[in-house]
Amino acid sequence: MRAFSGPGSFSAVTARLDSIKALGINVIYLMPIYPVGSYRGVNSPYAVRDYRAVNPEFGSLADLRALVDGAHSRGMSVLLDWVANHTSWDNPWLTQHTDWYQTDNSGVIIHPPGTNWTDVAQLNYNNADMRVAMIRSMKYWVYTANVDGFRFDYADGPPASFWRQAVDSLRNITSHKLLLLAEGDRADHYSAGFDYIFGFNFYGRLRNIYNGGAVGTGLDAVNATEYQGATADQQVVRYTSNHDINGSDGTPLELFGGQAGSMAAFVVAAYMKGVPMVYNGQEVGLNYRLSFPFTGADIDWNLNPLLKEEYKRLLNFRSNSAALRRGTLSNYSNNDVAAFTKELGAEKVFVVSNLRNSAQALTLPAALQNTTWTNAMTGASITLGTQVPLMAYGYLVLRR
Numbered sequence: 001m002r003a004f005s006g007p008g009s010f011s012a013v014t015a016r017l018d019s020i021k022a023l024g025i026n027v028i029y030l031m032p033i034y035p036v037g038s039y040r041g042v043n044s045p046y047a048v049r050d051y052r053a054v055n056p057e058f059g060s061l062a063d064l065r066a067l068v069d070g071a072h073s074r075g076m077s078v079l080l081d082w083v084a085n086h087t088s089w090d091n092p093w094l095t096q097h098t099d100w101y102q103t104d105n106s107g108v109i110i111h112p113p114g115t116n117w118t119d120v121a122q123l124n125y126n127n128a129d130m131r132v133a134m135i136r137s138m139k140y141w142v143y144t145a146n147v148d149g150f151r152f153d154y155a156d157g158p159p160a161s162f163w164r165q166a167v168d169s170l171r172n173i174t175s176h177k178l179l180l181l182a183e184g185d186r187a188d189h190y191s192a193g194f195d196y197i198f199g200f201n202f203y204g205r206l207r208n209i210y211n212g213g214a215v216g217t218g219l220d221a222v223n224a225t226e227y228q229g230a231t232a233d234q235q236v237v238r239y240t241s242n243h244d245i246n247g248s249d250g251t252p253l254e255l256f257g258g259q260a261g262s263m264a265a266f267v268v269a270a271y272m273k274g275v276p277m278v279y280n281g282q283e284v285g286l287n288y289r290l291s292f293p294f295t296g297a298d299i300d301w302n303l304n305p306l307l308k309e310e311y312k313r314l315l316n317f318r319s320n321s322a323a324l325r326r327g328t329l330s331n332y333s334n335n336d337v338a339a340f341t342k343e344l345g346a347e348k349v350f351v352v353s354n355l356r357n358s359a360q361a362l363t364l365p366a367a368l369q370n371t372t373w374t375n376a377m378t379g380a381s382i383t384l385g386t387q388v389p390l391m392a393y394g395y396l397v398l399r400r
Contacts, residue, residue: 002294010063021074024315029079037088043293047088051137077148085157086120100130155184167193190229199238214335238274247291260393283311323347337362353395362388373398
């Protein structure tokens with residue numbers, strides 16, 4: 001929320017709920033809202049000092065509740081970002097329960113192994129009491145702020161046994177049908193019961209394609225990898241930007257060939273197989289990075305209104321297309337063009353997206369030749385021949 005507006009507050013988000021809804025969004029996830037640790041700190045929202053308090057920087061608990069209530073009244077859900085792997089060095093747990101933390105051979109509490117996250121202390125998941133306290137703190141926000149679930153940061157850190165315990169406990173809250181997103185890609189996240197995992201590999205494949213790699217069967221391969229072990233109801237959240245890569249790698253405009261290239265990539269991420277995520281500012285083509293710890297330039301929401309309308313059309317069509325959301329995927333991609341159909345019942349959608357900065361053509365399989373469709377973005381009727389010509393970074397979404 002720091003970069004979302006000048007105030008960087010819950011109230012500023014509440015004021016923009018109508019705009020968020022109009023974009024085609026049905027779930028909002030808030031980065032950590034908790035007090036940030038200062039001892040050994042770098043002002044990171046992922047250094048949590050108190051799991052059961054609101055960071056006054058963002059407002060009050062009442063302000064958070066107003067945001068949640070406002071989202072609910074518009075048919076949207078709200079997820080909180082939950083940091084289960086570690087705490088700040090001045091979290092009271094560190095002095096009250098030193099055995100809740102991992103130590104080295106000398107008995108000194110350590111930061112997360114294999115990382116440079118020296119501003120946080122690694123929790124000890126061999127401690128049963130710590131696990132219970134962590135889960136109780138999660139439940140606190142469901143009951144107190146009426147949130148709809150969590151995006152679990154660095155879910156690949158804590159063990160699968162903890163996640164099974166946490167998910168089972170959260171599912172026992174019968175008043176809420178919670179949405180649970182693991183920011184991780186371990187196969188055991190599906191068996192732990194998460195609804196969604198993060199599409200790290202799909203993002204990596206898109207980057208590879210835009211750096212010259214072949215489209216071809218690579219998208220099929222990453223679909224198979226990311227969905228291995230998933231049930232019919234479990235999905236991958238896919239993106240062309242998020243708070244990590246925006247600051248470290250660049251904006252979608254930097255990474256995917258400007259506005260046109262970034263939209264060609266987004267069409268594939270949003271429509272092929274998964275749940276699309278839009279990072280704040282992405283929809284207006286923000287051309288500067290929101291760098292950690294997100295206290296720099298705020299988002300100018302008046303940038304590129306035509307681009308925002310394009311995102312609206314794409315997201316709202318997905319919302320109204322059961323085939324895109326849950327249909328059977330058939331991939332017809334070649335080395336340069338992503339092409340696939342999604343089919344459910346009587347509805348069929350054909351998506352073609354040129355992921356190259358040069359004109360390309362897709363030769364159609366016999367089953368799609370000489371067929372008539374409706375352009376989902378314009379409503380115009382179109383009859384296909386044997387090929388689909390596409391301008392640089394051009395895409396086409398057809399429905400029948």
